[in-house]
Amino acid sequence: MRGDQREINQVSQKRQNVEPRSNPRLPTEAFAKAAKAKSPCITKAKAMSTSARPKRARMMGHIVWVLVLWAILLNLLTFNGYPIDTGEVALAFLGLGAIGAVLGVLTQELGPVLRHVLTPLFATIAIDLGFGIDPLHFFIAFAALALISYLWYDLFLTVFFSASLSVIVFQAFGMASADHGAGDPSRETAATQQRPNGPSDRPALIHIIFDSYLGLDGMALGPQYYRDLREEQADFFIREGFQVYPRAYSRHARTLNSLPTLFTYGTRKDSEFAAGVQYVAPAQLPYFTDLDQRDYAISAVLPAYFDLCVNQKMSQCRTFESSHLTSMLDTDLSMTDRIKVFGYTILNLSQTVRMVVSVFEVLEENRGGNNTRLLANRSELFPLASLKMLDTFIDDLATLRRGEARFAHILLPHDPYILRPDCTVKPESEWLDEHGPGATSARERAYADQVRCLQTKLSDLLNELDRTPAGREAIILFHGDHGSRIAPSQPIVDAPPLSPREEIMSFSTFYAIRIPGEASGEIPGTHALDELMADFRNRDFASAPRPPSIAPRAAYIDAMGTPTEWRELPSFEP
Template sequence: MSIQDETSSDRWLSHCVWIVALWASFFNLLNFNGYPLFRPEVAITMLALALVGGVMALIQQAAKPRLWFLVVALFAAVLVDLNASISAIWFLGCWAIFAVIAFYVREVFVKILFAAAAAVLFFQGAELVLDDGSPREAGNEAQNLQDPDRDRADRPAIVHLVLDSYLGLDGMALGPDIYRDLRSEQVRFFTSHDFQVYPRAYSPYAKTLNSLPALFSYGQDEPVVHSITSEYSIPEQLPYFADLDLMGYRIDALLPAYFDLCVKQKLTRCRTFESSGLSSMLDTEMSATDRAKVFGFTMLNLTRTIRSATGRIRPDPGARLAHNRSELFPLTSLGQFDSFIADVAGLREGEVKFAHILLPHDPYMLAADCTVKPESRWLDEHGPGTAAAREQGYADQVRCLQQRLDRLLDALDRTPAGREAIVLIHGDHGSRIAPTQPFVDGPQLSPRELLMSYSTFFAIRVPGESPGEVPGTHSLGRLMADFRAREFAAAPRPAPAVDQVAVTDAAGTPREWRPLPGFTR
């Protein structure tokens, strides 16, 4: 049968297949995130996808007769990319294979595509309809389990929080005024809760997948090599968690899935969460259209080849990059932090409650009262937008975080084990509000911009020790090493040492050590 002789049913199939396939992919995304079906933002997104599918059908129609098989094969490869995030070489391979099939068995190819998409849509839709909306309980993902029969250590509990992108106090002191005010607020808050703060703490690394293994190894490990685009890491056994285990602590960890401690660390319980969970938008002030935008950019960013091909396309130079516009890191972590606060109500001596929370990490989307700003006002650490606007957004997010920290400390003070617990709170690197991260051959950054990457918050509360500001410039690794030397029972006071920071190549691999810029203006 020639293309010109196609039946009306075949024409209907070829026009609808892309809409059905896009809807099926969207329903799969909703199920993965536990997002309910009957919501206005879902309807808006389905309408937008129907329009996209309609445009694809029109392009397919216009490609007849000679280029039809190439266009259909290209769209089929896009669908594979959307659902499997394939590399460019696999994308081209799929396109070529689909093109051969479509050239020789046109009718069968379209019918198979439609049948497969319709089946996925039906089963994913059925699961969404039957979902009762109850929260999904995270299971214990710890694989290297601590001995469940061993007695807990006769030691004070430890509550250990890593707060991503938390700028140090003397990094804030460099200004502008919004940061200097924030520094004063932070000092008052933490010292009033009996913390010792370390204004000139810093991370030698500006990237999480380098900084966390280093600090958990007391700064003694070789630089960890990760691509700048790494999305998942399983660290080898880290000395910090091994030492806690040897001392008899039971360790309970909560962390984002991309830095997975659950596999090789000795833990009693471990739970991971997706860094950017769509269900975190539920029960917020976000409009249906803003949520639909996040859905759309999430689907774009699920692809790999298409995302790479379109990632730098911005009709408006002042708009955020498309690959950033699906990120909900702080909002997702806010909900996880609330779960962590509820969890510490059962804290007992001899236990460690550890959490890695992506706050005050960008995008800067939360107001100081933790409500969500309109999507048009969200900002990213490296821009676009003025530095002043990004610093204001960052300060808002720190103040939101401080509210949650207040709740955490209140929850701890309500229990005997919590009142006697050692509470350690620190960042993994600075705010990184600069044109770029520090690269060996990258743009020249000012000393203040460099410190925005390295200056890192560090505070500890030890019952019986006086609050205040601890002088000296200290790397996270040295602070953690001295904390270990004191058997995790006293605030660290490391000896002075050479202060150096790592500068990476464009792939994220540390290449050079340079002096830490001074904290004076």
């Protein structure tokens, strides 16, 4: 025991001699060795941390593209007000999830070089799909993201992951709290005309422009199925009390140039809106000024891209998106076809994707013909969106009163040609476009189907008008804004020349008016729309126009869509 006590005292004495910064529990030499030694537990923890970080990064790299694609789809559905509790939406999420998983494999498992190329490339495409950047800024963004990816790859992935997840949460919350009823996709603007009631001594005026509505003598040029269509149209309108103008035509083959010309009675024949213009809000137009001065209560329904609600005198004005995904609801279009439209719409959001695809489309055409619809056209739903708005317009006629002027611009029978004569929707694989590709005869037959659908709706409209005194007394004006344009191209100055028939197909347009008390029939002569509208105004909007017949002249455009050259049109004679 005493020996042990001496050892304890010696250890205690040594502890007193240890420097203050040394471990008081160990001799100095032992402490130094302990400091240099690596604890097995610490070593294991560090090893686990080192292996865990790349695993988390790889996992994030696999998942991020799924989230990105889901965020893009959710953004599209939210913008269009499309309900998410549908079979096509569920399948679209599954499909995009699979594509995102493949992108994750490509970026994470093919080596660091491809990782630092593909990751910023996919990220730039995702940004382009969200914001629509032009090709120059696309490459600038790609270069910047490639540098960031190379220097701070994990941080880059984390930011992109977090941003995509935030979009999904935000959009999902918004859609969950939104009203999922069918609803009306149109938007009503503030009234610029404080006149709820028009003059009771004036009959109501119904004025509808039907986009791409070919004139009767344009149809008469054949072939036989067009001549049959002409007879059907003439018989229908004359039977319903209309005066029809078989050789009416538009000065322009483009809506953005045609409408300002006719609304100004031809004083702006050189209306210039270049190709690619997405939105026009024209200044006050004489036609609507004249209606306002006659105390009409003016209301309108029209596509948002040619916005008359801003500067025209209107007591009520609604715009609608010309191509809206919700127009596919309540149709017999299959889930597969709806998903296709989702996909084409997403791809068309990217300017760069459209440009790259168009290059391949041109190359395919030069190699001997491309029979596949162009990507730029495959997301368009113009007829479906307009069909729903026309139905709404017809339903609202029950409240028509004298002194009202109700105007509408309807994108029918505008392409794509997707409707059967009974207005049911054809499968997406059968849809066709005015300029092709595809055989001219197939496009013209499909166009004729869409005209017959329109005729069915016009019959519904006239039946609705017949139910009310104001409707039976109303003046009704239906006309087109240009021809069917079923030709290789629009009338362009330096393009390969169109045949005489193709020129007529571009400019010939429908015009028919019903004036109570005036006899129906075909009105001879060749008349521009602006001439007809000017004479209608000169007759105080109370009787059918009879302007003098003048040789037709129309504007050819340059490659940018600007009218640059006036030419005499060929004869309407077959």
